[in-house]
Amino acid sequence: MQTDAQTTASGSTPATYTSFVALGDSFTEGMSDLLPDGTYRGWADLLAARLAARAEPGQDFRYANLAVRGKLIRQISEDQVDVAAAMGADLITLVGGLNDVLRPKCDVDAVCAALESSVERLAPACEQLVLMRSPARRGPVAARFLPRMEQLYAFLDDLAARHGALVVDLHGAEVLGDQRMWGDDRLHLTAEGHRRVAEAVWQTLGLPPESDWTVGLPPAVRPGWAARRTADARFTRQHLLPWIARRLTGRSSGDGRPAKRPDLLPYAPLPSSED
Structure with missing residues (x-):
């Protein structure tokens, strides 16, 4: 209320x-x-x-x-x-x-x-x-x-x-x-x-x-060509290819994962998590 x-x-x-x-x-x-x-x-x-x-x-x-x-x-x-x-x-x-x-x-x-x-x-x-x-x-x-x-x-x-x-x-x-x-x-x-x-x-x-x-x-400040290519390669390897693999196999990153905080409980976070 x-x-x-x-x-x-x-x-x-x-x-x-x-x-x-x-x-x-x-x-x-x-x-x-x-x-x-x-x-x-x-x-x-x-x-x-x-x-x-x-x-x-x-x-x-x-x-x-x-x-x-x-x-x-x-x-x-x-x-x-x-x-x-x-x-x-x-x-x-x-x-x-x-x-x-x-x-x-x-x-x-x-x-x-x-x-x-x-x-x-x-x-x-x-x-x-x-x-x-x-x-x-x-x-x-x-x-x-x-x-x-x-x-x-x-x-x-x-x-x-x-x-x-x-x-x-x-x-x-x-x-x-x-x-x-x-x-x-x-x-x-x-x-x-x-x-x-x-x-x-x-x-x-x-x-x-x-x-x-x-x-x-x-x-x-626009990164240089080499920095952009490195970032693109890292993104493709770490994120894009796994995402494509999940789509092709019908899987989701959330499969089998529980809710973050499933119960309505008192919440008093530590100061470090409030920043």
Whole structure:
């Protein structure tokens, strides 16, 4: 349940959320925001830590993260949505569909139908549902699939309006398309990218901003030819070829992998994980 706390400068009183459930794929799992122990942090963990810090004294903040890398929207709808709805959290975030539209063959109408089914079950089960226009690394791959993404995001906007959900427009943020915001696999945001996403969601919830998450990076210094070729070869060897192999064999990076944080439990991260 939400309670009132901390009046903002505009005079409005933002909600204090006491529980948060995140649904999705690798983006919500936190790849590639790698911690020293080999686990991933990501924007959802960062957001949970900040929300936990706003909890009233003596009140436990609870957090679950059901995300599993590689999942398509149908799998998210089937495996995560009803579990999340049953938890009765104040805040739920749902991000999915980008894995679908980036595949060579994709029925965008089917993706939208699965998204709609998910929202219809989640919206009544929480105080606030948050959806996102997922970010994309600027380049030829994103450009190729842009019509699909635009169709998906237009549907998402309409869906949110019908169900009282908030939409965080990450795709429209120029800085999140900057190639320097993306990890070596060129599929997942860096730690700085995840930090900005957490701030974007925070502000969309009407909470006091801590930074301008849309501000651009300093001018880029283009690497030399040899450095670019070396990076391309490393990317092909470490990421592209394994991805192709999984596609050819019908496997996913998330096969057999459990949810990141499957239970809605008290969340009090160590200071080192809140930075």
